[in-house]
Amino acid sequence: MKISNHLLVAEPGDLVTYDKSPNQAAGISPLYLVMHYTAGPTLDGAVSWFKNPEAQASSHLVIDRDGSIVQMVAFNRRAWHAGKSKWGNLDGMNQFSIGIELVNAGKLRKNSNDQWVTWSNKVIPATDVTIAKHKDESTEAGWHEYPQAQLEAACKVASLLHKTYNFTDVLGHEDVSPGRKVDPGPLFPMNSFRSIVLGRA
Ligand SMILES: [Zn+2]
Numbered sequence: 625m626k627i628s629n630h631l632l633v634a635e636p637g638d639l640v641t642y643d644k645s646p647n648q649a650a651g652i653s654p655l656y657l658v659m660h661y662t663a664g665p666t667l668d669g670a671v672s673w674f675k676n677p678e679a680q681a682s683s684h685l686v687i688d689r690d691g692s693i694v695q696m697v698a699f700n701r702r703a704w705h706a707g708k709s710k711w712g713n714l715d716g717m718n719q720f721s722i723g724i725e726l727v728n729a730g731k732l733r734k735n736s737n738d739q740w741v742t743w744s745n746k747v748i749p750a751t752d753v754t755i756a757k758h759k760d761e762s763t764e765a766g767w768h769e770y771p772q773a774q775l776e777a778a779c780k781v782a783s784l785l786h787k788t789y790n791f792t793d794v795l796g797h798e799d800v801s802p803g804r805k806v807d808p809g810p811l812f813p814m815n816s817f818r819s820i821v822l823g824r825a
Pocket residue numbers: 659660661705797805807
């Protein structure tokens with residue numbers, strides 16, 4: 625995999641496709657990488673939402689649970705992933721960041737049959753759920769796990785992006801929109817991911 629003209633280019637064995645989102649705007653200066661989860665269990669659900677003009681939302685990349693990658697916005701264009709957000713004295717992180725969405729149902733709750741379900745009542749198998757406490761919350765909840773193949777693909781593409789755009793840091797949506805967002809959540813290994821991507825072991 626490489627980056628040419630702000631687009632990912634697949635090399636043999638790479639699962640990379642391009643599916644353009646209409647939800648984008650002109651140029652950005654990508655100083656940060658912002659990590660997200662989609663809050664849904666399927667790639668198709670996330671991609672079709674980001675292709676819907678009514679969503680007013682998008683991301684540069686969406687990474688499926690098997691590690692396959694869909695690019696939806698060129699890296700030098702503004703994707704609409706962070707919404708109301710700030711970091712340091714920067715206001716509106718879409719102008720200053722590349723966004724990666726990981727297909728993950730996020731924070732879950734139990735239904736009346738004692739099954740873990742998403743906000744839209746999709747059942748998530750208990751074997752894919754871990755109970756954890758978010759850093760901004762006071763109680764534990766069930767969270768959808770990130771498969772290893774997905775984390776490895778995210779690490780690989782984020783490292784490639786850092787080589788190209790030389791990020792100042794890697795952040796979570798929860799860091800730039802605290803109180804409003806909890807993604808990528810407590811199961812995303814942010815410390816090790818940041819160290820590997822930025823080469824600061
Ligand atoms: Zn997010």
